[in-house]
Amino acid sequence: MHHLHHLSEQEIIRREHLQELRNLGIDPYPAAAFNVNATAEAIKQEFVDEAPEAFQDVALAGRLMVVREKGKVTFGELQDSSGRIQLYISRSDITTEDNTDLYDVVLKRLIDFGDYIGVRGFVFRTRMGEITIHVKELVLLSKSLRPLPVVKTRVNEASGETETYDAFLDPEQRHRQRYVDLTVNPQFRATFMTRSRIISAMRRFFDGKGWMEVETPILQPIHGGAAARPFKTHHNTLDMELYMRIANELYLKRLIVAGFDGVYEIGKMFRNEGMDRTHNPEFTSMEIYVAYKDYDWMMNMVEECLEYIACEINQGNPVIAFDQHEINYAGPYRRLSMYDSIKEYTGIDVSEMDEAQLLEVCKKLHIETDKSMGRGKLIDEIFGAKVEKNLIQPTYIIDYPVEMSPLAKKHRSKAGLVERFELFVNGKEVANAYSELNDPIDQRERFEEQLLLAARGDAEAMAMDEDFLRALEYGMPPTSGLGIGIDRLTMYMTGQHTIQEVLFFPQMRAEKS
RNA sequence: GAUUUCGUAGCUCAGUCGGCUAGAGCACUUGACUUUUAAUCAAGGGGUCCUGGGUUCGAAUCCCAGCGGAAUCACCA
Numbered sequence: 001m002h003h004l005h006h007l008s009e010q011e012i013i014r015r016e017h018l019q020e021l022r023n024l025g026i027d028p029y030p031a032a033a034f035n036v037n038a039t040a041e042a043i044k045q046e047f048v049d050e051a052p053e054a055f056q057d058v059a060l061a062g063r064l065m066v067v068r069e070k071g072k073v074t075f076g077e078l079q080d081s082s083g084r085i086q087l088y089i090s091r092s093d094i095t096t097e098d099n100t101d102l103y104d105v106v107l108k109r110l111i112d113f114g115d116y117i118g119v120r121g122f123v124f125r126t127r128m129g130e131i132t133i134h135v136k137e138l139v140l141l142s143k144s145l146r147p148l149p150v151v152k153t154r155v156n157e158a159s160g161e162t163e164t165y166d167a168f169l170d171p172e173q174r175h176r177q178r179y180v181d182l183t184v185n186p187q188f189r190a191t192f193m194t195r196s197r198i199i200s201a202m203r204r205f206f207d208g209k210g211w212m213e214v215e216t217p218i219l220q221p222i223h224g225g226a227a228a229r230p231f232k233t234h235h236n237t238l239d240m241e242l243y244m245r246i247a248n249e250l251y252l253k254r255l256i257v258a259g260f261d262g263v264y265e266i267g268k269m270f271r272n273e274g275m276d277r278t279h280n281p282e283f284t285s286m287e288i289y290v291a292y293k294d295y296d297w298m299m300n301m302v303e304e305c306l307e308y309i310a311c312e313i314n315q316g317n318p319v320i321a322f323d324q325h326e327i328n329y330a331g332p333y334r335r336l337s338m339y340d341s342i343k344e345y346t347g348i349d350v351s352e353m354d355e356a357q358l359l360e361v362c363k364k365l366h367i368e369t370d371k372s373m374g375r376g377k378l379i380d381e382i383f384g385a386k387v388e389k390n391l392i393q394p395t396y397i398i399d400y401p402v403e404m405s406p407l408a409k410k411h412r413s414k415a416g417l418v419e420r421f422e423l424f425v426n427g428k429e430v431a432n433a434y435s436e437l438n439d440p441i442d443q444r445e446r447f448e449e450q451l452l453l454a455a456r457g458d459a460e461a462m463a464m465d466e467d468f469l470r471a472l473e474y475g476m477p478p479t480s481g482l483g484i485g486i487d488r489l490t491m492y493m494t495g496q497h498t499i500q501e502v503l504f505f506p507q508m509r510a511e512k513s
Numbered sequence: 514g515a516u517u518u519c520g521u522a523g524c525u526c527a528g529u530c531g532g533c534u535a536g537a538g539c540a541c542u543u544g545a546c547u548u549u550u551a552a553u554c555a556a557g558g559g560g561u562c563c564u565g566g567g568u569u570c571g572a573a574u575c576c577c578a579g580c581g582g583a584a585u586c587a588c589c590a
Contacts, residue, residue, distance in 0.1 A: 009559050010523055070547035070553085090547060109585055113540080126548045149524045150540050152551045165551060166525040166539060172582050173524095228589060273589050274514080285588065368587085406583095431590065451530070460589080485590050499590095 010147045018143050026106065028143035032420040033116035037063050040078060040085035047123050047131050055123035058133060060085070060393035061141060063183065064117050066152075069108060078119065078133070083186065086132040087119060107138065114144035114183075136323050151184045156178055162310075162348055175506050190500070194313050195490045195502055199266060201312040202286060205305050211262030211288065216251035218244060218268070224468065225407070227460035228271040231281075249407065249481065250468045252289045253436060256479050257471045264288035266486065277498035278428070281507050284486040293480040294435040296420045301394055302423060303331025304481065306394070308488075313493060316506055325392050333394040340384060341397055345387045350379060358382070372457040376403025376464070379471030391424035406446040406462055408434035430489050435480035442473035 014313055021028045038058040047055055047476050061329070062080030064087075072091040077084045085316055091103040111117065117289065120137040150167040156163050167185075173186075174181040182189055203213065221240065222232040225247030233242050255263045268287045275281060290298075309316040310329035318330040334342070338353040354409045358378040367385050370379065390395070398421040399411060408418035419435035437443050447464045454461035490502040500506040 008523055008541095054523085066550080068549055068552050069546085070549055073547040075549045075552080077550085088548070092547080103523065109542095124548095126550090128549070130548090132548085132552075147523050147540065152525080154551045163551085168524070170582080171523095201557070269590085271589065274587085275589095276586095277584095279589065285590075432590085483590085488590065490518080494522075 008013060011145060014112055014145045014147070014229075015145070015354060017112060018145065021106070021110050021140065022142070024101065024106070024110075026140060028140060030141065032138070034061050034139065034140050034141055034226060035059060036080075038120070039082040040080050041082035043085055043123055043133075043242070044083070047125075047127055054125060057118045057120065058123060058434060059118065060133065062116065063144075064113060064115050067113060072103075074103075075132075076106060078117070079183075079186075085212050086126070086130050087121075087135050088124075088126065089134045089135045089138065089158075089292040093134070096140055102138070106140070111140060112144060112146045113150070114139060114146075116144070117140035118418050123326060123372055135224045142339055148180060149184050172508075175500055178504055190196050191490075191494045191496055192470065193426065194494045194505060195486075197313045198309055198490055198493060199421040199486065202305065202486075203266070203307045206262075206264050206288065209262065211264055211290065212260060214252070214263045214265050216245075216248045216255075216265055218252075218270075220245050222463050222465050225461055226269075226466045226487050227462065229273055229459055230277070231270050231272045234500070247285075247483075249483070250465055252287055252481070253476060253479065254468065254471045256289050256291050256436075257474055257476045258282055261292070262288065265510065276509065277500065278488065278491075279493055280487070280503055283499070285483055288484045289436065289479050289481040291477045291479050294478065295398070295421055295433055295480055298332070298433045298480040298482050299333070299335065299398075299421060302484075303394075303431070305335055307331060309489075310493065315354070320493055320495075322495055325426065326424060327492065328393060331394075333396055335396045335398055335421075337399045338379065338417075339399075341387045341391075342379070345381065345390055348382075350382065370457075372453065373455075374403050374407075374453060376401040377458075380404055388424060388429075389427040391427055393425070396421045396425060402446075403449070405434065406450050407437055407443075409439075425492055428488060429485070430492065431484045433480065436476070436479040436481045438476040438478060440469055443472055444469055 001240050010302070018028050029343060036059050038060055040060065040062070041056065043055065054378035060078055060080055062078045064076050065079045065084060066077040068075040074089045075297040076087040076089065078087050078228065089103075089107065091100055094107075095103045118139045119135045121133045121135040124134050126132050150166060151168050152163075152165040153162050155161070162385060168181065174185070181469060182192075206213070219222070219235070221242060223243040223246050226249070228246040230246050231244040233244060234240070235242055236325065236432050246269055248267065248269070252263055252265060264286060266284065268282045269285050270282050272281065274277065306329045307318045310320055314320055319326050319328045321327070325433050339349070343349050346365065348470060350358060353361065355378065357377045358375060359369060362381060365386065367381050369381065373381065383397075399414060399417045400408070400420045402416055405418045405420045408420040411417040421427060421433055422429050437446065447462065450462040451464060487499050487502050491497070491499065494502065496502050
């Protein structure tokens with residue numbers, strides 16, 4: 001956006017302040033580093049009145065968020081990455097008798113709420129009991145030309161609770177201007193910090209097992225590995241249609257073919273589908289493949305992994321509340337077959353039914369169907385409508401119909417099923433895993449069945465991937481694979497109800513100019 | 514994609530049944546104040562009432578269309 005937006009009165013005033021600072025010889029955007037030796041939270045936690053010696057020379061930097069002028073003395077609040085601490089600035093401390101400009105002009109008039117400043121001084125406690133920095137030196141580090149929303153808080157003396165006034169909570173503004181959101185709403189910073197800790201704990205867990213983090217292509221000539229509609233793009237030099245990946249499964253399996261025992265990738269997937277509070281066009285998934293294992297082993301591994309992550313972010317406690325539910329991530333989780341789960345929640349045994357009978361069941365249960373749906377899809381519809389929402393505590397649904405899972409190995413003892421499980425928490429899927437199909441002839445037939453589904457109108461059916469089949473023909477060891485939706489796991493582990501709250505920059509419509 | 518609902522100052526919001534020059538708090542400007550804390554006190558400035566049509570003597574308000582947001586539902590993780 002190149003056009004100048006109409007400047008508000010306050011923006012014009014701040015630009016005037018900027019010019020006046022320059023006229024006084026003060027650079028509003030100085031280049032030199034300002035070295036800090038403390039943070040707001042650390043001081044507030046560590047300062048003790050009996051031993052102030054350790055806090056005689058502290059240096060902090062951050063935004064000046066609240067200013068309370070009181071004549072020749074000013075109180076302010078400095079906000080750094082850790083939190084806020086009060087500043088006490090007295091004119092006689094920062095200026096000389098013959099020139100009080102730094103206080104009377106610069107601080108009181110030209111420095112605005114939201115500016116970045118650096119301060120040096122000593123820590124003390126005011127009469128009102130607040131730990132405060134007595135400022136001896138003050139420098140402007142960066143001028144703010146737009147006024148931030150003014151969110152005020154105070155502690156209610158009766159209840160002891162913090163009350164917020166004029167909160168900045170409009171979702172559109174918060175998401176479009178996340179930098180503003182995170183500046184004035186410190187309560188939302190914690191979610192993103194936890195997200196980071198979830199991912200790093202997961203990495204630590206996998207790395208500790210000796211598995212290798214890898215990267216595979218995002219631009220793919222064939223979109224495989226999942227059922228979803230892709231984004232298309234075009235490479236000019238190759239003059240070639242490419243797809244943004246909807247999954248990385250087929251590439252990770254190629255690496256198992258290549259001889260690695262365990263590979264995993266944490267990265268973005270892209271699906272050109274609807275957006276709502278649990279779906280963003282790009283989302284983060286973790287996929288891992290481990291050779292010589294099966295899905296039973298994988299269920300144990302997932303229990304161990306999620307318990308580890310939960311404890312890492314929750315002070316050693318694997319129980320994390322979501323809504324009114326106390327979700328316990330410590331294993332073992334309940335294991336229930338797909339057919340048994342449908343029987344449990346509908347009373348209907350669909351295990352022996354054919355397509356026509358399943359259509360009847362759907363009709364009876366008021367589930368919409370269409371002609372493109374095969375037997376597996378119909379069973380999935382019934383499951384989605386009647387079972388899924390009931391699975392609050394971590395629950396494995398195991399042994400899916402073969403039609404639903406073209407990349408999973410046929411069940412070792414149950415005909416028509418595959419060795420697959422999905423993990424449900426809070427009524428939603430958070431993980432999906434198989435004993436991977438490594439029989440190249442079977443895999444080719446499954447792809448061919450997908451082509452038939454595509455011909456019936458299933459836009460999400462998988463495409464044939466000849467190179468992947470070639471890899472399997474060279475031989476892939478028995479392998480178990482797992483995918484975990486990182487965004488959804490983060491939602492559940494941070495108590496958030498929308499994916500927008502766990503993404504720094506959720507996709508939005510173009511802003512109108 | 515469907516339904517419901519919302520869009521007023523930098524921010525949070527009032528604005529009755531259609532009726533004076535569209536309001537409040539915070540923020541901003543000027544002034545007072547050397548331990549305040551939603552600081553206080555005094556004075557002042559600030560508006561494309563989302564956009565475009567329509568009805569009307571008169572529209573922030575009613576009608577139509579559009580743009581944008583939110584909620585619920587449907588599909589996907």
